[in-house]
Amino acid sequence: MIRLSKSRFVAGVQCHKQLWWKVHEPAAEELQVGKVLQDLFDQGVIVGQLAQGEFPGGVLIDLPHNAVEERVEATRAALASPAPAVFEASFFADRVFVAVDVLLKTPTGHTLIEVKSSTQIKDGHLADAAVQTWVLRRSGLTVDGVEIMHLNKEYRHPGHGSLLVREDVTEGVEALQADIPAMVAEQLAMLDGPVPDRKIGAHCFEPRECPFFDRCWPDDPDRIMTLYSVGPKKAVAYIEQGINRIGDLPVGAKLSETARRQLRSLKEDRLIVEPTLAKALEPFDGPLGYLDFETVARAVPVWDGLAPWGQSTAQFSFHEELPDGTVRHVGWLAEGPDDPRRELAIAMIEATRNARRIVTYSAFEKTRISELQRLVPELHDPLEELLGKLLDLLPVVRNNVYHPGFLGSFSLKYILTPLVPSLSYQDLVIVDGMEASVEIARLLFVAHKIPVAERDRLRQDLLAYCERDTLATVELMRTLKGLSHG
Ligand code: SF4
Structure with missing residues (x-):
């Protein structure tokens, strides 16, 4: 029964x-x-x-x-x-x-x-x-x-x-x-009966995304769900009007510049690079540093000042282009359950000291550094100096470049393969930020339950993942500069 x-x-x-x-x-x-x-x-x-x-x-x-x-x-x-x-x-x-x-x-x-x-x-x-x-x-x-x-x-x-x-x-x-x-x-x-019929709709996302999404929604790279910034409600509204694919959108559809570029890229089936890219890249004159964070978030906060599920930086990776054309790397990952943020801030300030400009991919690092300023007031000034060096590359890509392989997303994981096919995350054990966050938490808070050999491996896997994020941004920058030169 x-x-x-x-x-x-x-x-x-x-x-x-x-x-x-x-x-x-x-x-x-x-x-x-x-x-x-x-x-x-x-x-x-x-x-x-x-x-x-x-x-x-x-x-x-x-x-x-x-x-x-x-x-x-x-x-x-x-x-x-x-x-x-x-x-x-x-x-x-x-x-x-x-x-x-x-x-x-x-x-x-x-x-x-x-x-x-x-x-x-x-x-x-x-x-x-x-x-x-x-x-x-x-x-x-x-x-x-x-x-x-x-x-x-x-x-x-x-x-x-x-x-x-x-x-x-x-x-x-x-x-x-x-x-x-x-x-x-x-x-x-x-x-008690056979599998029922149910049309796709807003209920596929609410109150939470259905695990069977891929069974019911059309598997088409051009599907309306991949329209840039469409969101579930708008996508469902399009579907209800019979617009299932991006190519079905009427000529006069009200779309953002980025979505319009996406349409053009899909229609012409090619990479679109706006002539404005060179200008947008002007502030990124090298040599540059590249910074990326990984964080932990616990339902019950464990470090000072954190709210339930509050994110806290626990790892960074920094790549720096040197004047001789080589690249140096610094990776840092917290150890043990104690609050690592002061130590992390000191290590990060030291690692980034000589960089004139530092590239991030999204504003995430900026937000986390501002939080560190509040938490470690004695490091306020050097952190302020670091904030002044940051340049966000994501809006440059979003406003100037589109490839059909982006599938409507500008996340590093989506844009990397189309723009830098030689580099991927496929050889890594940890391949996304959510997984990294959970694994960092495991490493910091329940390390005693993990066999030593596995613990060392996990640490290396996490370091490799974060390093790949900044290396990806280094390579992405090279590609973008190449594209901007025509
Ligand atoms: S995706 Fe999930 S919620 Fe949507 S119709 Fe299919 S089973 Fe139902």
Whole structure:
């Protein structure tokens, strides 16, 4: 017998087809949990444990999730006990199983508390709490309050304010109650049948991007989703008008200069270089330095001044062109769980001291250096000097160059192969910034759980990844200068 859970119900609210695949193809490639997603789950577990700490005396239903009957029985016993709260309180009614993060006993009944590791209530959270409320009531419980407990975006480590906040969502949840029985019945009936039809649309992105996106959306390099800066809403609006490909756009469509250049590039199937490129590159007269950062972000911040999920620099790579035409490289990566930012700032100031101009690809490094200024005030002046040397290459590419292989993106990973085919990330173990961030966190905070040989390898992989980012920018600059000369 197929049953629903709160996460299945929320998936079904987003799209029946998505839910059907999740239930009938649990081993699907799209559902495999990679390092980044696993880290997100792990962060959620930490937040959940902290939330439980807010309710002293609470009892945890600590049984396997598939032991439904035992969990329900244990929950009944815990509710009958003097414990003020039950964690993972489990209920099963009408083929729906739910485990409530925190079920708090009150003088008039119970308050259901759903814990989220986000810093605000998001779409989907209400449906999640609503189906739980419905199952609890079907199980005979009085639920007279519903809350979402989430991370407080105002919190700053090491403890100014409360890390978790509770928001009352009873009204919103009550408003959904009348619809829940039909929604549950529809989902269950759908799951008992063949894969349903569902047209693509805005729901493929909301409340989160569907894992089966590539199954449903046309696999066409010219697809409207790759129009520069189109965004899901506009893309869906185009599709609803029958505009599935960029080439279908009407002649008078209101588009940005960059999107117009993209259209021309696709139509002529060639690299477009504007005559304005040479002028845009004038400030980049060499020799140049090239700087790139990698960061970590933890749900529960660990270093001073950080908010939940606040990003913090933990690694840099710097390439410097020398007057004799050679290139020198400095790589730096934090070690251990202590705040590395002061040490990083000192090493970076030293590494970049002789460079007259320093290229970054995006404004990300500028933002992080400004943060370092606030955090390490005694280094304010040398960091200010460094800020004054920065030049962002991304707008130069965006405003002057387009190749069909960019697929509507100006991220370094997308533009590198079309512009610098000799250089890629394919020979590296770590190939994107999200993965690097998660791996840095693993290296810094749980190194004791990693065998020494793997730890050394991971360190080298991270250094190699960040180094490739700045080397890519060095090569990109060479290519752009070559293109600007005609
Ligand atoms: S891509 Fe869209 S239509 Fe396809 S399963 Fe996902 S949400 Fe449903």
